[in-house]
Amino acid sequence: MKKHSFLQSIVKSAKGFLYITPMLLSVILLVGLFEVFITRDIMTSIFNGNPFHDTLIGTLVGGVSVGQPIVSYIIGGELRDSGVSMYAVTAFILSWVTLGIVQLPLEYKLFGKRFTVQRNLLSFIFAIIVAVLIVQTLKLLA
Amino acid sequence: MNKTTASSPKISGKYFLPAVLLLYLFLYIMMPDNAIDAFLKSWKILIKLLPILTTVVILLGLFNYFFNTKQLSRYLGKDSGMRAWFIAVAGGILSHGPSYIWYPMLSELRKQGARDGLLVAFIYVRAIKLPLIPIMIDYFGWQFTIILAFYLIIAGVIQGLFVDFLRSNSL
Numbered sequence: 001m002k003k004h005s006f007l008q009s010i011v012k013s014a015k016g017f018l019y020i021t022p023m024l025l026s027v028i029l030l031v032g033l034f035e036v037f038i039t040r041d042i043m044t045s046i047f048n049g050n051p052f053h054d055t056l057i058g059t060l061v062g063g064v065s066v067g068q069p070i071v072s073y074i075i076g077g078e079l080r081d082s083g084v085s086m087y088a089v090t091a092f093i094l095s096w097v098t099l100g101i102v103q104l105p106l107e108y109k110l111f112g113k114r115f116t117v118q119r120n121l122l123s124f125i126f127a128i129i130v131a132v133l134i135v136q137t138l139k140l141l142a
Numbered sequence: 143m144n145k146t147t148a149s150s151p152k153i154s155g156k157y158f159l160p161a162v163l164l165l166y167l168f169l170y171i172m173m174p175d176n177a178i179d180a181f182l183k184s185w186k187i188l189i190k191l192l193p194i195l196t197t198v199v200i201l202l203g204l205f206n207y208f209f210n211t212k213q214l215s216r217y218l219g220k221d222s223g224m225r226a227w228f229i230a231v232a233g234g235i236l237s238h239g240p241s242y243i244w245y246p247m248l249s250e251l252r253k254q255g256a257r258d259g260l261l262v263a264f265i266y267v268r269a270i271k272l273p274l275i276p277i278m279i280d281y282f283g284w285q286f287t288i289i290l291a292f293y294l295i296i297a298g299v300i301q302g303l304f305v306d307f308l309r310s311n312s313l
Contacts, residue, residue, distance in 0.1 A: 010203035013250075017199055020246055023155025026162045027242055028191070032184030033165070036176050069271050077281045090290070097269040103242040109154045110249040111261075118308065119262050122301045126266070130293045137289050 023106045030102045034066045040075055047084045054088035059127045062095030072096035086138075090131035098123040194239035202247045209254075218256035230260040230302065231295055234267035241265055259306035266298035 017024075043061050047054045058079075062072065076089045099120060100107075108116045170177040209217070218226050237244055248261045270291050271278075278287045 006203070006207045009207040010200065012206060013199050013202035016202070016250060017195070017246055019152070020154045022153060022159040024242070025188075026155050026159045028187050029159075029162045029166065029181070029184045031187055032180040032182075033169070035183050036180040069269075070274055070277055073274070073278055073281045080282075094269060094290075094294075097241075097271075098266055100241065103240070103245075105155070105158055106242050106245055110245050111252070115258055115261075115305075118305055119265065119301075122262070122304065123266060126297045126301060130290075130297050133293050134286065134289050137293075138285060141285060 020106070020110070023109055027103055027106050031066045034064075034102060038065065040078075043075060044079060044082065047079060047088065049083060051085040051087050054084055055091050055128060055131060058084075058088035058090075058092035058131075059095045059099075059124060062092040062127070063099035063124065064101045065096055066100065066102050069093075069097050086135045087131050090134050091127045094130055095124065095127040098127060191239060191243060194243050198243055198247050202250055205247075205251070218251060218260055220255075220257060222257070222260075226257070226260055227263065227299055227302070230263040231267050231298060234264040234298065235270045235272060237264075237268060238273075241268055244268075257302075257306055258309055259302035259304075261302075262305045263298040263302035266301055267294055269294050 043065065046057050046061060065072070072093045076093045079092065080086060080089045104116065104120070107119075111119075166177055166181065169180070216222065217229065244264075248256075248264065252258070252261060275287060278290075
């Protein structure tokens with residue numbers, strides 16, 4: 001009896017996923033497009049050496065980028081080695097994971113406009129705040 | 143408004159998916175190699191995500207089986223306390239794969255009464271990737287990695303509290 005209920009729970013959960021499968025597939029297809037068309041060279045070419053400009057750009061570029069977080073570490077390392085400030089590099093790494101333009105349609109569909117706008121706006125602002133805090137703390141400890 | 147959208151049983155993406163496929167078709171005509179490359183990358187991502195998707199489906203099933211709405215809202219709802227924050231932060235840190243894979247489960251928990259603030263904290267602290275910590279240390283040093291993790295947890299909880307504050311003021 002209980003086993004049957006558990007199976008029903010799994011089936012219910014799987015059905016829930018089936019409803020969002022087209023949206024999930026869309027997001028995955030968009031991720032593939034971004035990985036091919038937004039290249040590493042395009043990303044690194046937008047930084048100009050100004051910490052304020054670069055931090056903002058780092059957050060924006062990280063926010064529109066998709067892929068494994070490890071890729072953000074590699075690009076972040078390259079940016080740092082080419083003279084981009086750690087504020088920008090940190091903001092870039094943070095927004096890579098916490099923001100995601102590609103997943104916005106799914107987030108909007110499942111959680112609604114208010115949640116999606118508030119969460120992404122907060123993630124954007126906090127990517128900059130946390131980046132500044134991290135670099136300042138590192139300077140204090142140095 | 144939001145709740146209606148979130149609890150709707152309608153198929154999500156039934157217009158968006160054809161639009162994305164049309165975009166692929168357009169790109170295939172213009173740049174066939176890139177379009178095929180993008181499609182193959184997406185295919186690889188999908189295959190890679192299947193085990194995580196299965197895990198999420200089972201987890202959600204387990205949630206539904208072991209907890210009823212009343213219990214869940216006691217643990218994660220309006221009146222839940224420190225323990226709820228701990229669950230959200232620990233869950234966010236321990237969960238694998240991209241955030242959007244976890245959205246259906248979070249959406250289901252939300253329908254059952256979980257606070258928005260907890261979901262926000264969960265999604266934010268997912269920036270801490272336990273398996274990637276050695277690589278981050280290698281690139282940026284252990285000090286950077288520890289400080290980043292510390293501030294991410296604080297920032298996740300602050301954002302969650304802020305969203306809950308907005309909700310309690312109907313914003």
